[in-house]
Amino acid sequence: MLQIAQLSAAARGGVGVLRAVSLSVAAGEVHGLVGTSGAGKSMIGRAVLGILPDAVRITAGRIRFDGRDLLGLSPSARRQAGRDLALIPQDPLSALNPSRRIAAQMTDVLRHRLGLSAAAAQARALEMLHEVRIREPDNVLRRYPHELSGGMRQRVLIATAFACRPKLIVADEPTTALDVTVQKQILRLIRDLQRSHATAVLFVTHDLGVVAKICGSVSVLRGGEIVEQAPVADIINHPAHAYTRALFAATPRYDRPPP
Amino acid sequence: MAEAGRRLLRNWRVVLGGALVLAVLLAALLAPVLAPYDPLDQDLSAQLAPPDWHFGADAHALGTDSLGRDVLSRLIWGSRIAVTVAVVAGVLTALLGTALGLLAGFFGGRADALISRLVDIWSSFPPVLLAIILVALLGTGLRSVIVAIVVIDWTRFCRVVRAETLKQRRMDYIDAAVAAGLGPRAILWREVLPNILPLALVLLTLEAGIAVVVEAILSFVGLSISSDAPSWGGMIAEGRGVVHEAPWLLSCAMLVLLATVLGFNLLGDGLKAELDPVLR
């Protein structure tokens, strides 16, 4: 489904952000990306989605998705290929447009990606809000983002992501900004939807506890480089790299929300 | 929406400013009904008559000017010119400045460099001087005044809208829209513009006040509409000449002008305070 080969990226001024990163995600699989802050996890996700910051350039490597070389496509072909990709972001507040109602934001994406009529998009949005277990979905559709709780916003974004029936979702620390109790629900929700829709997920997180719950395989990242890559059971039972063991030792700290 | 409306009505600046602006709008709209006299009618037997509050067919509530024209009627008809300039010049300035600011902020690169340079050069001219030169070149009249205001003041919008667009462009929801495959035009119209509109509305309100003042200044120096036609600036100019014999002329015209500008400014400031926390 997704193959990243020898991907390198540099920030302006030549600072290396990613160094020869290779990983692949099979259809329907959840692949974890772990590492401390600044390791380059989000940059990998952004490179796949085509939303790297202006200051960061890809210097080498390839990203193949669903048989196409994403980096070689023209902007419009790239947008076309992007229809099979979706993002579940870290901060659900800033990922929603503050001045538009939820309905407008969801149906825009659905109409654009699935070519639905306004009424069909509305129906699909409603159906997906049910599926992410939002009570009173009609009511939520009429709201502005600031009128919803963090957990609700994230459910809306998860609903939007899955509503487009993508083949791969990049989930960039989707629970970090949420309360601990909500974190568990959101995590379970993503796992359930991923299974029922058979969607592949590139799951970015600091938290090896989360990895154990949801991922099939993991890449451990440090300073833009992959130091270890293995099925999740192997990583948990016999972490090969000292850095991975250090991450494990530090894991309990990430169970708490940041101060 | 109804809730937002109620919030606005709890802000005293919005209420007071809105009331002042509304009063001027109504005066302009209903001038033929409200004005007791024809604003051009001269009564040479009642030159510089002082304000007179008795009720009767020949009463001049705010006195008359040196040609015996009724001051109240001229003030009411003068609001038509003020409102025309405020609305037309305000809206045109807003459209031009907002469009260029959006382009510069959203697309960046060469468009941004060009527009920003233009703004810098433009803003280095003293605006009133530029307005006088422009009107002198274009010929006097209301249309020239409006053109001058637009040509000079678009930078005010452009600067602010550009900065806000840059800020919006860095927000995650823009990335989400790009990742969702929306093209730049759809993102500009549907994602960025709705976040710029409240700001543009605030600026438009403030600009309307500025336009009223600029028109008055140009009338004052005789560069706007002909001196017969009732305009506040023209009345101030005339009133200055006879300030000792007929102080009401100058003071009434000044007061009306001040109240109008104050109204637009209060409304703009109030809207700014109210729209910001809801949307950000």
Ligand SMILES: Nc1ncnc2c1ncn2[C@@H]1O[C@H](COP(=O)(O)OP(=O)(O)OP(=O)(O)O)[C@@H](O)[C@H]1O
């Ligand atoms: N806009 C940017 N311009 C230049 N360099 C950037 C930019 N954003 C991030 N970087 C660099 O890229 C590196 C990787 O950042 P990235 O956001 O991928 O880290 P991360 O692993 O997602 O960390 P976190 O857990 O904090 O989200 C950082 O060290 C940073 O120096």
Ligand SMILES: [Mg+2]
């Ligand atoms: Mg990150």
